[in-house]
Amino acid sequence: MHEHLRKLCAALELTETSRVEEWGRRAARALLDGRRLFACGNGGSAAEAQHLTAELTGRFEDEREPLSAIALHAETSSLTAVANDYGYRQVYARQLRAHARPGDLLVCLSTSGTSGNVVAAAKAAHELGVTCWSLTGPEPSVLESISDETVAVPADSTSTVQEVHLALVHVFCAAVDREVAARAVPSPREGARS
Numbered sequence: 001m002h003e004h005l006r007k008l009c010a011a012l013e014l015t016e017t018s019r020v021e022e023w024g025r026r027a028a029r030a031l032l033d034g035r036r037l038f039a040c041g042n043g044g045s046a047a048e049a050q051h052l053t054a055e056l057t058g059r060f061e062d063e064r065e066p067l068s069a070i071a072l073h074a075e076t077s078s079l080t081a082v083a084n085d086y087g088y089r090q091v092y093a094r095q096l097r098a099h100a101r102p103g104d105l106l107v108c109l110s111t112s113g114t115s116g117n118v119v120a121a122a123k124a125a126h127e128l129g130v131t132c133w134s135l136t137g138p139e140p141s142v143l144e145s146i147s148d149e150t151v152a153v154p155a156d157s158t159s160t161v162q163e164v165h166l167a168l169v170h171v172f173c174a175a176v177d178r179e180v181a182a183r184a185v186p187s188p189r190e191g192a193r194s
């Protein structure tokens with residue numbers, strides 16, 4: 001096996017995937033109750049944030065209703081205006097302040113766990129009553145210290161961390177699908193009435 005793939009398998013083995021499944025179940029319940037999910041990251045992590053939100057607004061593997069999910073880097077006019085007028089650190093925090101309400105969810109992706117704009121978004125989430133879950137590289141990190149919960153990937157290269165994050169995005173979405181399907185099944189009492 002290629003050395004890169006060997007590192008990927010080793011990192012996957014050591015990553016706390018069960019926590020991400022739990023996040024997926026909680027996210028499904030929140031989104032079905034009318035909350036929104038926001039996601040942010042830079043570079044490859046921005047692509048993964050957008051991958052996550054696309055799976056939720058579109059679909060992952062099962063047919064289900066659309067779920068509200070927004071990748072904060074994808075609104076390019078807001079992003080460039082905020083960067084230009086307030087600085088790049090504020091690009092996600094300011095959008096979050098505009099759109100988020102208490103009980104919403106923020107998923108942060110950062111391989112270093114130190115990107116200033118992602119850290120600022122996590123701080124804003126805390127102030128807004130938005131639950132912040134982070135995917136990072138090895139612990140400890142600044143992002144981990146200010147997020148509600150973090151899953152840290154113990155790999156020494158950015159590319160391996162990004163690849164594990166993508167797998168975790170799919171674990172999250174599979175858990176969302178399962179929870180949505182479970183909520184759609186009528187309870188025995190409801191079934192008896194119909």
Ligand SMILES: O=C(CO)[C@@H](O)[C@H](O)[C@H](O)[C@H](O)COP(=O)(O)O
Pocket residue numbers: 042043044045109110111112113114115118158159162
């Ligand atoms: O994809 C890569 C390198 O693999 C880069 O684009 C990488 O995402 C960028 O350097 C990011 O700025 C890194 O940010 P972060 O993951 O440390 O928050």
